[in-house]
Amino acid sequence: MTVVREYDPSRDIAGVEDVERRCEVGPSGKLSLFTDLLGDPICRIRHSPSSLMLVAEMNTEKKEIVGMIRGCIKTVTCGKKLDLNHKSQNDAVKPLYTKLAYVLGLRVSPSHRRQGIGLKLVKQMEEWFRQNGAEYSYIATENDNQASVNLFTGKCGYSEFRTPSILVNPVYAHRLNVSRRVTVIKLDPVDAESLYRLRFSTTEFFPRDIDSVLSNRLSLGTFVAVPRGSCYGSGSGSWPGSAKFLEYPPESWAVLSVWNCKDSFHLEVRGASRTRRVLAKTTRVVDKTLPFLKLPSIPSLFKPFGLHFMYGIGGEGTRAAKMVKSLCAHAHNLAKEGGCSVVATEVAGEEPLRRGIPHWKVLSCDEDLWCIKRLGEDYSDGAVGDWTKSPPGVSIFVDPREF
Known part of the structure; x- marks a missing residue:
């Protein structure tokens, strides 16, 4: 009953906005956030080097949009290597890069949840990641959003990776x-x-x-x-x-x-x-x-x-x-x-x-949860092994295009 296809701004914007309005972000029973994308549903990803938005549409006469997902691909540092050809200490350590995909903005209409629509959207987005050479895929979610955590770690093969703080x-x-x-x-x-x-x-x-x-x-x-x-x-x-x-x-x-x-x-x-x-x-x-x-x-x-x-x-x-x-x-x-x-x-x-960094605890999140999945063999510049198993460092660089 559900077809997943690429977002078409000429006919999908109203349906996507309706799903966004119905999907508040935040745990049940607490203050929740509503996101208004200012009439541009792909604004969260259009600044990235490579991006895609998919929608899930009910294959009925009404053609109702019941879900969507956004994804983007970029090259990031996943480790570092020692370059013995350089005499300068500053030049001796070089970054190891990998092609990384990011899943964000997964939404399923409340009236159509528990029907496998979210899983179908993720799987099709991952296929696009693989076709475009992404070696890893990751997502960020609230650590107490059990439905999201269960979907990605239980059904999609992601593992908990980093727990940064939103201040x-x-x-x-x-x-x-x-x-x-x-x-x-x-x-x-x-x-x-x-x-x-x-x-x-x-x-x-x-x-x-x-x-x-x-x-x-x-x-x-x-x-x-x-x-x-x-x-x-x-x-x-x-x-x-x-x-x-x-x-x-x-x-x-x-x-x-x-x-x-x-x-x-x-x-x-x-x-x-x-x-x-x-x-x-x-x-x-x-x-x-x-x-x-x-x-x-x-x-x-x-x-x-x-x-x-x-x-x-x-x-x-x-x-x-x-x-x-x-x-x-x-x-x-x-x-x-x-x-x-x-x-x-x-x-x-x-x-x-x-x-x-000044912040109010009531507005902040002590532990955001990043989950990661290896999509294929690692073709990064140098042998990093499996990045999903690497220990965390003291710092990360958060790309503002994905916040």
Whole structure:
């Protein structure tokens, strides 16, 4: 009764939007999120190098769309190797790359669940992955979304792989102060690419096409924090370029980039009681009336809101976490100017810099669950073995195109 085929925007957009509206994201009995894709159901994947969207359609006279799935393919770092041909210590370690597929946006209409439609969508998407040379496929889901976990680990052969944390902070009615002991420098995309490739290319999940990410219109910039008073923090014209900076770095520094999700999709928190809504509104009124008090306020999350995503977080030195905190304050102020209600990021569970990332626990997720599956033989640049069995590192690189 169900046919799986490629999404056709000329006739499917209304049906896809209807399924999206009926499929709230979040565990039953708790506040849930509704995702509004701004009239573009493939916006979550169209910035990726290779992508596909499939729909499940009831093969009846009505031709009702009852499910959909999105997928994309890119090349990422899956490990590293030692290159003995290079004398420089920085050049001796090289990234190992693999072709990785990502499944996101699996939705099945509530009235058509438990009929094998989700499994059928996943299987057909995986076939497209294989045809296009993907060596691994992975998905991200809430670890307490038992239906999703059972589908992928129980029926589709995926295994639990990484448990990063999603950290979310509200955007207040007042601006945040960036530490006076820190200078924030904005890099141009070419210099930002150089910094990431020189310093982070061996980080797990680092995208080989980082240049495409940084030059995308949704990327709002890459920012480096350095101690004020250092040779790099003395004002305009003091930035020597990424290569020279990494050769002679300050004692502590940090970097992050900001991605504008607001122009791709909106979120909305549903299921909040009237009491919670009134309390949230009260905090906003007080914060807006008395901004000098710097009171944390709860933005209006109960109607469609946008977010900025912070990615590429890294740094070195004893004060690196404090540098990250200053960059997060800067990102908060960018989000305020952009009309966003929250800023978010996703980092490895053991990421040492996460203590510098402000977030509200009630809005965050301590353990997002990434599951992975090996689709075929590994043809990556060098012998990595089976990536699905590799131990986690302290850091991961989360691609903003897939958040």
